[in-house]
Each structure stands twice: as C-alpha cells, then as structure tokens.
Amino acid sequence: xxxxxxxxxxxxxxxxxxxxxxxxxxxxxxxxxxxxxxxxxxxxxxxxxxxxxxxxxxxxxxxxxxxxxxxxxxxxxxxxxxxxxxxxxxxxxxxxxxxxxxxxxxxxxxxxxxxxxxxxxxxxxxxxxxxxxxxxxxxxxxxxxxxxxxxxxxxxxxxxxxxxxxxxxxxxxxxxxxxxxxxxxxxxxxxxxxxxxxxxxxxxxxxxxxxxxxxxxxxxxxxxxxxxxxxxxx
Amino acid sequence: xxxxxxxxxxxxxxxxxxxxxxxxxxxxxxxxxxxxxxxxxxxxxxxxxxxxxxxxxxxxxxxxxxxxxxxxxxxxxxxxxxxxxxxxxxxxxxxxxxxxxxxxxxxxxxxxxxxxxxxxxxxxxxxxxxxxxxxxxxxxxxxxxxxxxxxxxxxxxxxxxxxxxxxxxxxxxxxxxxxxxxxxxxxxxxxxxxxxxxxxxxxxxxxxxxxxxxxxxxxxxxxxxxxxxxxxxx
DNA sequence: CAATAATTGTGAAAAATTTCACAGTAAGGA
DNA sequence: TCCTTACTGTGAAATTTTTCACAATTATTG
Numbered sequence: 044x045x046x047x048x049x050x051x052x053x054x055x056x057x058x059x060x061x062x063x064x065x066x067x068x069x070x071x072x073x074x075x076x077x078x079x080x081x082x083x084x085x086x087x088x089x090x091x092x093x094x095x096x097x098x099x100x101x102x103x104x105x106x107x108x109x110x111x112x113x114x115x116x117x118x119x120x121x122x123x124x125x126x127x128x129x130x131x132x133x134x135x136x137x138x139x140x141x142x143x144x145x146x147x148x149x150x151x152x153x154x155x156x157x158x159x160x161x162x163x164x165x166x167x168x169x170x171x172x173x174x175x176x177x178x179x180x181x182x183x184x185x186x187x188x189x190x191x192x193x194x195x196x197x198x199x200x201x202x203x204x205x206x207x208x209x210x211x212x213x214x215x216x217x218x219x220x221x222x223x224x225x226x227x228x229x230x231x232x233x234x235x236x237x238x239x240x241x242x243x244x245x246x247x248x249x250x251x252x253x254x255x256x257x258x259x260x261x262x263x264x265x266x267x268x269x270x271x272x273x274x275x276x277x
Numbered sequence: 278x279x280x281x282x283x284x285x286x287x288x289x290x291x292x293x294x295x296x297x298x299x300x301x302x303x304x305x306x307x308x309x310x311x312x313x314x315x316x317x318x319x320x321x322x323x324x325x326x327x328x329x330x331x332x333x334x335x336x337x338x339x340x341x342x343x344x345x346x347x348x349x350x351x352x353x354x355x356x357x358x359x360x361x362x363x364x365x366x367x368x369x370x371x372x373x374x375x376x377x378x379x380x381x382x383x384x385x386x387x388x389x390x391x392x393x394x395x396x397x398x399x400x401x402x403x404x405x406x407x408x409x410x411x412x413x414x415x416x417x418x419x420x421x422x423x424x425x426x427x428x429x430x431x432x433x434x435x436x437x438x439x440x441x442x443x444x445x446x447x448x449x450x451x452x453x454x455x456x457x458x459x460x461x462x463x464x465x466x467x468x469x470x471x472x473x474x475x476x477x478x479x480x481x482x483x484x485x486x487x488x489x490x491x492x493x494x495x496x497x498x499x500x501x502x503x504x505x506x507x508x509x510x511x
Numbered sequence: 512c513a514a515t516a517a518t519t520g521t522g523a524a525a526a527a528t529t530t531c532a533c534a535g536t537a538a539g540g541a
Numbered sequence: 542t543c544c545t546t547a548c549t550g551t552g553a554a555a556t557t558t559t560t561c562a563c564a565a566t567t568a569t570t571g
Contacts, residue, residue, distance in 0.1 A: 048507045050500075051558065059496035060488075064476050077518065084476055086486070090560060097520065120567030121517035141503025142496060155393035162389070163474070165492055210498060233505075234498040236491075240397070242298050242318055251501045252320070253494050254294075257470075258399055260487050262293035262376060264444060264468040266284075267485045269375025271467075273282045285528070311548065324530060331550065354537030355547035 050139070054095045057087060058136050061095075065133040077126035078117070096127070099135050145172050149208045151199070151223055152215035153178035153187065156238055160212060161189055171210075175202050199223075203230035213237045224252075284373070288329045291321060292370050295329075299367040311360035312351070330361070333369050379406050383442045385433070385457055386449035387412035387421065390472055394446060395423055405444075409436050433457075437464035447471045458486075 050058070064084060068076060078096075082089035096116055116135060117127040137143050148171050150157055157176070166173040177196045178184055184193045194202055202208070211227040213220055213235060220239035227235060234251040237243050245252050284292070298318060302310060312330075316323035330350060350369060351361040371377050382405050384391055391410070400407040411430045412418055418427045428436055436442070445461040447454055447469060454473035461469060468485040471477050479486050 049504050053558065055500050055504075056497050059500055060476075060490070060493045062496055063490065063492045067476065079518080084478060088560080090562095091558090093518095093520065094559075117519050118567075119517080119519040119565070120569095121515085122568035125518060125568075127519090140496065140500035141506070142499055146495075146499050146502075148495070155389045155396070159389035159393065160491065163491060165474070165495070171495055209502065210495065233502055236494050236498060240399070242294075242301065244318060249505070251498055251505075253498055255489055255494060256294070256297065257394065257397060258297045259294045260470050260489060261380075261382070261399070261405055261444070262296055262374065263290050264470060264485055264487055265376055265380050266289050266293055266374035268380075268443065268467055270283050270289075271483070271485075272375070287528070313548085322530080324532095325528090327550065328529075351549050352537075353535075353547080353549040354539095355545085356538040359538075359548055361549090 050098055054098055055140070057085070057091070057095050058098075058140060061085065061092070062133060062136045062140065062142065065129055065136070069129050069133065073129055075118070075124050075126045075128050080126070096132075099139050142170060145170055146210055147172050147174050147206060147208045148210040148212060149174060149203060149206075150176040150191075150212045150214065151178075151196070151227070152213065152219075152239075153180075153183050153193075154214060154216070157214040158187065160214060160238075161187075161191060166191070174206050174208060177202075196223075199226055200230040203227065203232060207231070209233045211235045213239050213243075215239055217241045284332055288332055289374070291319070291325070291329050292332075292374060295319065295326070296367060296370045296374065296376065299363055299370070303363050303367065307363055309352070309358050309360045309362045314360070330366075333373050376404060379404055380444055381406050381408050381440060381442045382444040382446060383408060383437060383440075384410040384425075384446045384448065385412075385430070385461070386447065386453075386473075387414075387417050387427075388448060388450070391448035392421065394448060394472075395421075395425060400425070408440050408442060411436075430457075433460055434464040437461065437466060441465070443467045445469045447473050447477075449473055451475045 061081070064081070078089040078092045081087075081092050085092070099116060116132055118125050150160055150173060153161065153176060157178070161173070161176055165171060173191050175194055176189075176191050177194050177199055179196045181195065184195065187193060203211070209232065211224075211232045211234070213223060215223050217240050220237065220241045221243060224235060224237070224243050224245060228245055228247055228250055232250065235243065235245070235253070237252060237254045240256060240258060243252055243254065295315070298315070312323040312326045315321075315326050319326070333350060350366055352359050384394055384407060387395065387410060391412070395407070395410055399405060407425050409428055410423075410425050411428050411433055413430045415429065418429065421427060437445070443466065445466045445468070447457060449457050451474050454471065454475045455477060458469055458471070458477050458479060462479055462481055462484050466484065468487070469477065469479070470487045470489060472489050474490060474492060477486055477488065
C-alpha cells in the first residue's frame with residue numbers, strides 16, 4: 044500500500060487549481076512568486092499553500108539521503124527572484140498530480156454549452172486531447188467547423204473504446220444525461236465531468252465523477268450571502 | 278455573535294446540492310427518502326447526510342423547550358413513507374440556507390456559454406431571477422430572442438445599481454473577465470460565479486466569488502485518476 | 512560586513528470534520 | 542401482541558485539515 048502517494052483531497056484540489064494559475068503567471072512573463080502573493084491570487088491562506096507544497100517532495104529522492112533532505116522548492120529571503128520559481132514549481136506539481144502525460148477526452152452534446160467547450164483554448168495546449176465530440180443532430184455535425192473529429196452519438200461506444208478515451212465531458216440535455224453517462228461507463232470511460240443539470244448515478248466506483256452545477260453554485264453562493272446577512276444584523 | 282447560524286462550509290455546500298436533488302426527486306413524484314438512498318444518489322456517506330441534517334434544527338425553537346427537544350426531521354422505522362419527507366425537508370433546508378426569498382442575478386457575456394445559461398430552465402423556477410443580460414455586440418443583442426431583458430455592456434453599472442442585482446454570472450472572454458468583475462464589484466454586486474478561464478482577484482472580502490473552471494476540473498479529475506493508477510500497480 | 516527584510520519549511524498544537532456505534536422509534540407481519 | 546426490520550439522531554471517538562510560530566535562509570541596504 045503506497046499510502047504516501049495519496050494527497051489529502053483538499054490539497055489535491057488546491058494544487059490542481061494552483062497548477063492552472065502558475066501557467067497563467069508564466070504566460071505573463073513572471074519568473075518567481077511568493078506564497079503570500081499566491082495566497083492573494085487564490086484566496087487561500089499563505090501557510091496553507093506552503094503546507095500543500097510540502098507534500099511535493101515526499102518520496103522524491105529514491106535513496107534516503109539522510110542529509111541535505113531539506114531541499115525545498117522555494118527560495119527564502121528577500122529581493123527579486125525569491126519565492127517559488129514558476130517553471131520548476133509547475134513541473135513538480137504536474138508530476139505529482141500526474142499531469143505530465145496527456146489525457147484523452149471526448150465531448151458529448153454540441154448545444155451552445157458543448158460548442159463553447161469545443162472552442163476552448165485548452166485543447167490547443169497539449170495537456171488534454173479532445174479526440175472526439177458527439178451529437179445527435181447530423182445537421183449540427185455538418186454545420187460546425189472545427190479541427191476536432193465529430194461523430195454521431197450512435198458511434199459513442201465504438202469511438203470511446205477505439206481511442207481508449209479516458210474522460211467524458213457531458214453537455215447533453217438533462218433528459219439524456221443519465222443514459223449517456225451509462226453508455227460512457229459501459230464503454231470504459233474513467234472519469235466524467237457533468238455539466239448537465241442532473242445528479243448522475245454511476246455504479247462503478249472506478250469512475251470518477253465531477254458535477255458542475257449552476258443551480259448548486261447559485262445555492263452555495265446564496266447561502267454564503269445569507270450567512271453574511273445574518274452576521275451583519277440580528 | 279450569532280455563531281450558531283454559520284454552518285460548517287462542507288455541510289453548507291452539501292446541503293446546497295442536496296436541495297437541488299430534493300427538488301428533482303419531488304418532481305419525480307416521490308414523497309419520502311432515506312439517508313441511505315440519498316447517500317447513493319449524492320455519493321456522500323449516509324451518516325454524513327444525517328449529521329448535516331442535524332444542523333437544521335439548531336435554534337429552531339426560540340424558547341428553550343427543555344423537553345421534546347428532539348423533534349427530528351425524519352421518521353425512523355421501516356415501511357413506506359419512512360425516512361425524510363421530501364417536501365418538509367426541502368423547505369427546512371431552504372430556510373436554513375436562505376433560499377426562500379428570490380435572489381436577483383445578471384449574466385455578462387452572451388457567447389455560446391452565456392446563451393446556454395440564458396436558456397436554462399432554472400430562471401423559470403422562481404428561486405432566481407435573471408433580470409438582465411449584457412453583451413458588447415449590438416448585433417448579438419438584436420438577434421437573440423428571449424424574455425430576459427438584454428443590455429449593452431456599457432449599461433452594466435447603471436442596471437446593476439438600479440435593480441440592486443446581487444449575483445453576477447461571468448461568461449465573458451478571458452481578456453475581459455477581470456475588468457468586468459471589477460465593474461460588477463464597483464456597482465455593488467454581492468457574489469460572482471465566474472465561468473471565464475481566469476483566476477479573478479476581488480479585493481472586497483464582502484463579495485463571494487465562485488470559480489467554475491474546466492481546466493481546474495480536468496486537472497482534479499486527472500489527479501484522482503493518477504492516484505487510482507498508482508494504487509493499482511506499484 | 513553587519514544588520515535588515517522577506518521569505519520558506521515544518522513540527523506541533525488547535526480546530527474542524529467525519530466516522531462510529533448504538534439507543535430509540537415505528538411500521539408491518541407472524 | 543410481539544417480533545423483526547429499517548430507519549433516524551447524536552454524543553463521543555477518530556481522523557483529517559488547518560493554523561501557528563519560529564528557526565533557517567539569503568538578497569539588499571547602510
């Protein structure tokens with residue numbers, strides 16, 4: 044049991060977002076950044092960021108170098124260039140989260156939301172490969188102009204199997220969501236990001252599901268606002 | 278300090294999602310449901326659900342009824358109708374999260390994603406009122422056919438102020454996201470749901486921000502998959 | 512070159528959250 | 542009526558996660 048290799052879920056999720064942020068900062072031409080600055084950008088306390096980062100060096104050295112163990116990622120001290128070097132930090136997080144080799148994904152449902160996702164720049168960046176997109180409407184498939192290969196939904200299982208697609212992004216109408224998810228799972232998908240406004244049930248506990256729900260977000264936001272209101276007055 | 282009124286954040290977020298689920302189950306004509314069944318549907322352990330629900334009755338009785346205090350929400354025992362009555366449970370959660378009076382929202386950016394959100398059924402359900410949608414393109418504004426009032430982006434501040442809009446949903450291109458957020462905050466918005474692929478910085482800590490990020494979700498999913506892979510082999 | 516300022520890294524303490532385990536409750540059947 | 546079954550509700554224990562506090566480190570300034 045390589046228990047060491049599993050990160051605390053909150054840490055994993057923060058690192059995953061930090062990874063995205065670091066990429067953007069790099070594109071801005073920045074070289075290094077402090078935990079304090081990251082803290083402001085991410086809305087997470089600086090000590091939490093440092094603690095999260097401390098998980099990166101577990102099991103890095105294969106041999107137990109008794110001394111010099113303390114090789115941290117960041118450079119202490121004041122002045123320019125102090126803090127965490129963007130590039131190497133990003134690389135390290137990527138390695139720890141398994142973001143180094145590209146994953147294959149497919150998109151199911153080419154309504155407005157699907158097309159929005161189809162056109163995202165992320166597919167040009169090389170970390171994720173959108174190798175297929177599906178829709179029921181032949182018309183829709185013909186009208187869309189894109190480099191991503193488009194298929195009719197009836198081809199779903201075949202294509203997912205053939206290309207060993209790992210991640211499915213669900214942007215179908217709510218009525219179709221559960222059935223589509225079942226088909227994806229049946230075809231061997233490993234993870235689903237669900238944008239349809241339904242609560243998916245997936246039997247297999249090998250499949251990771253992330254629900255992205257506008258209604259959920261609205262409710263969470265409202266609840267926080269309500270708590271603010273309570274605090275302020277009675 | 279009404280400390281009792283703030284829920285633990287994980288509980289708050291689970292209840293917010295549970296609220297959505299309960300609505301859907303009600304539409305299915307169901308009357309009651311057990312924590313076990315909810316557990317399967319939500320992917321959250323049943324005891325966690327029961328614990329979350331136990332926060333609902335804090336401070337319900339204004340007078341400290343020393344006896345009969347234990348008035349729970351759900352009905353124990355076997356047979357049909359046991360478990361939590363859908364309707365009253367949903368009402369109770371709604372009351373606790375402040376979901377009883379409708380909140381006003383606006384949508385900024387009418388690209389594919391914006392239009393997808395514009396057309397969601399949630400705006401017909403009465404809990405949230407989408408009172409305005411904005412875009413830069415006059416053309417776009419004319420072409421769209423919807424009951425939601427559409428405005429040119431230059432009207433943003435005026436409309437947000439006038440209607441005292443509480444929640445802003447950001448679906449603008451990444452380049453415009455930060456500036457738009459600043460304008461919303463300046464106009465007195467209280468919460469932002471950001472769908473643009475940027476990390477927003479909002480100074481005011483009175484404004485609640487929820488970032489919905491495809492890249493983030495993909496990274497989180499991949500990281501979980503990677504951990505699975507690690508577990509399986511060496 | 513010494514003092515200063517800004518920053519990391521981390522054990523240990525504190526706080527928050529989840530899990531456990533079981534007493535209590537009520538329907539339905541024997 | 543009494544037993545069985547299927548639930549809830551919850552203190553207390555266990556676990557996880559966050560926070561704290563400070564020693565260690567290094568560019569920069571006086």
